[in-house]
Amino acid sequence: MDLFEYQGKQYFARFGIPTSPGGVAETVDEAVAAAQAAGFPCVIKAQVKVGGRGKAGGIKLAATPEEARAHAAAILGMDIKGHVVRRVWVERASDIAAEYYAGFTLDRPNKVHLGMLSAQGGVEIEDVAATNPDAIARLSIDPVRGLDLETARRWVAEAELDPAVREATAALLCDLYRCYDEGDCDLAEINPLIVTTDGRVHALDAKVTLDDNATFRHPEWAEFAATETEDPREQLAKQKGLTYIGLDGTVGIIANGAGLAMSTLDVVNQAGGSAANFLDIGGGANADVMSAALEVINTDPKVRSIFVNIFGGITRVDEVAKGVLAALERVKIAAPIVLRLDGTNAEAGRALLEPHLSDRLIASPTMLEAAERAVALAGG
Ligand code: GDP
Numbered sequence: 001m002d003l004f005e006y007q008g009k010q011y012f013a014r015f016g017i018p019t020s021p022g023g024v025a026e027t028v029d030e031a032v033a034a035a036q037a038a039g040f041p042c043v044i045k046a047q048v049k050v051g052g053r054g055k056a057g058g059i060k061l062a063a064t065p066e067e068a069r070a071h072a073a074a075i076l077g078m079d080i081k082g083h084v085v086r087r088v089w090v091e092r093a094s095d096i097a098a099e100y101y102a103g104f105t106l107d108r109p110n111k112v113h114l115g116m117l118s119a120q121g122g123v124e125i126e127d128v129a130a131t132n133p134d135a136i137a138r139l140s141i142d143p144v145r146g147l148d149l150e151t152a153r154r155w156v157a158e159a160e161l162d163p164a165v166r167e168a169t170a171a172l173l174c175d176l177y178r179c180y181d182e183g184d185c186d187l188a189e190i191n192p193l194i195v196t197t198d199g200r201v202h203a204l205d206a207k208v209t210l211d212d213n214a215t216f217r218h219p220e221w222a223e224f225a226a227t228e229t230e231d232p233r234e235q236l237a238k239q240k241g242l243t244y245i246g247l248d249g250t251v252g253i254i255a256n257g258a259g260l261a262m263s264t265l266d267v268v269n270q271a272g273g274s275a276a277n278f279l280d281i282g283g284g285a286n287a288d289v290m291s292a293a294l295e296v297i298n299t300d301p302k303v304r305s306i307f308v309n310i311f312g313g314i315t316r317v318d319e320v321a322k323g324v325l326a327a328l329e330r331v332k333i334a335a336p337i338v339l340r341l342d343g344t345n346a347e348a349g350r351a352l353l354e355p356h357l358s359d360r361l362i363a364s365p366t367m368l369e370a371a372e373r374a375v376a377l378a379g380g
């Protein structure tokens, strides 16, 4: 789960990482009040889970309440790379002497943690990595041994940070590592990590990705989950215990098991079409699961046809057929459905469906033929 900047800063604060005090606001009036509480000049920052807000006009300095009002009005509701701004974070503006970069993430192939530190922060770290890779001091960290202050001191020297702030930065990096490690992050990144004109180091931005596998250890993450702005269909599917991923095509897909769902995507492509989603209903395919799956797909206006591809193993195909029929009674489906049911009790399942088949509910004996029909119905 990705956090908003303000949530990332709250998370940092728990581990003693300095940030500017401020407030979050959902309306222009709240933003002005937050600005007055923070003091002027202040900075109004769009809260969207995407980088490059500054360049997109989502970050503005305000010297007066009037300016704060004008900026908040402009930023709230703004679209930044497809993300609509619903909240702003308002904090006292900092006077910047230098902008650094600091971050920890997983180095999966090497089975270690990776720290990255650079005196050239503020800009996208990918750009620094591409144009001036030597400007990033990388540190591999053994997850069992962790990061100690001595190592952090060598690291800040290697990154050639201003000697005056090396000691404070080394301590901050140890705190950030604790946040990353004990706080169960996949990514904990500060860009820019600033040096203020009066010589303090300070997180001006926060990019935190929490490791969803650790959710059980963190009941306090529930407040972050509550503000997750995920795709409404993914939300609906999650509520119903289904694995759903939205894609760009026109053929809606329901399959049992991730492997078969992937093969179904492939065969739809092979037939010249494109999948609107990936939906794995898992092992069971009873009426509840099938209704839920159809309901989720039905809310996608891009879907022109639905391809239900079930291979009965433990799940018997006659049960699946009953599930499909029951689901069709419950949910009014906008798109025609092509069914390919095979495996355990396939004959019995097809016999159950037989009287209900029409040009809106089509049975097809093989996966490829079913895909071709679904693609044709979707208009190619
Ligand atoms: P991003 O563009 O989404 O990464 O947003 P950041 O929070 O990193 O802000 C982008 C840039 O805005 C920073 O690199 C700073 O140059 C500038 N900025 C943000 N906050 C302040 C502030 O308090 N004072 C000043 N002077 N500049 C700021």
Ligand code: MN
Binding pocket: 122, 191, 192, 205
């Ligand atoms: Mn940033």
